[in-house]
Amino acid sequence: GDSVTQMEGPVTLSEEAFLTINCTYTATGYPSLFWYVQYPGEGLQLLLKATKADDKGSNKGFEATYRKETTSFHLEKGSVQVSDSAVYFCALSAGGTSYGKLTFGQGTILTVHP
Amino acid sequence: DGGITQSPKYLFRKEGQNVTLSCEQNLNHDAMYWYRQDPGQGLRLIYYSQIVNDFQKGDIAEGYSVSREKKESFPLTVTSAQKNPTAFYLCASSIDGDRTGYTFGSGTRLTVV
Numbered sequence: 001g002d003s004v005t006q007m008e009g010p011v012t013l014s015e016e017a018f019l020t021i022n023c024t025y026t027a028t029g030y031p032s033l034f035w036y037v038q039y040p041g042e043g044l045q046l047l048l049k050a051t052k053a054d055d056k057g058s059n060k061g062f063e064a065t066y067r068k069e070t071t072s073f074h075l076e077k078g079s080v081q082v083s084d085s086a087v088y089f090c091a092l093s094a095g096g097t098s099y100g101k102l103t104f105g106q107g108t109i110l111t112v113h114p
Numbered sequence: 115d116g117g118i119t120q121s122p123k124y125l126f127r128k129e130g131q132n133v134t135l136s137c138e139q140n141l142n143h144d145a146m147y148w149y150r151q152d153p154g155q156g157l158r159l160i161y162y163s164q165i166v167n168d169f170q171k172g173d174i175a176e177g178y179s180v181s182r183e184k185k186e187s188f189p190l191t192v193t194s195a196q197k198n199p200t201a202f203y204l205c206a207s208s209i210d211g212d213r214t215g216y217t218f219g220s221g222t223r224l225t226v227v
Contacts, residue, residue: 032213044204101159101172104156107154
């Protein structure tokens, strides 16, 4: 079945450091890929998405590129801020009989210190 | 503004009781979903509905029930058959999950006392 694997966390960085959170996936066909962010005590917010190979999603300084050859969708940001501290989820939607259903990774906790 | 409203934010249940979590959306989305979130386990799909009066079981439906009598509403009942109901419950909706992703509510934290 479909699955998403995120890098083990938690991740702790200093402000202005470079961020990478790895995400790899297993799916049949051509899934759409997403990154969501969850702040403490809240629901998830869509951060960025990519719907086909080589697409780059970007938002609020975060970027991720859909790499079909390596089945990856790694999240990057060049300079993190304290306000970026949150839990980040990678997810895929495989379409077909799974239409509209998202499969999530386990989440990566990011803490940014001043 | 359009969005998804979940209520209550916190809910306490005694053992053996059924409780119902509310989820209402005014986004005119056809599809709605319920997920359960436990620490370190990500999100697991409980039930989903792609159209009014129709719904399907997700990966962990045992001990839960839903209804979809109106497009705007998708309540989740946690029954006494659910052996470990303490968790954070998230409701979501989408117009086209494959391409646009979901809009999530702010969640309900259920605790068994």
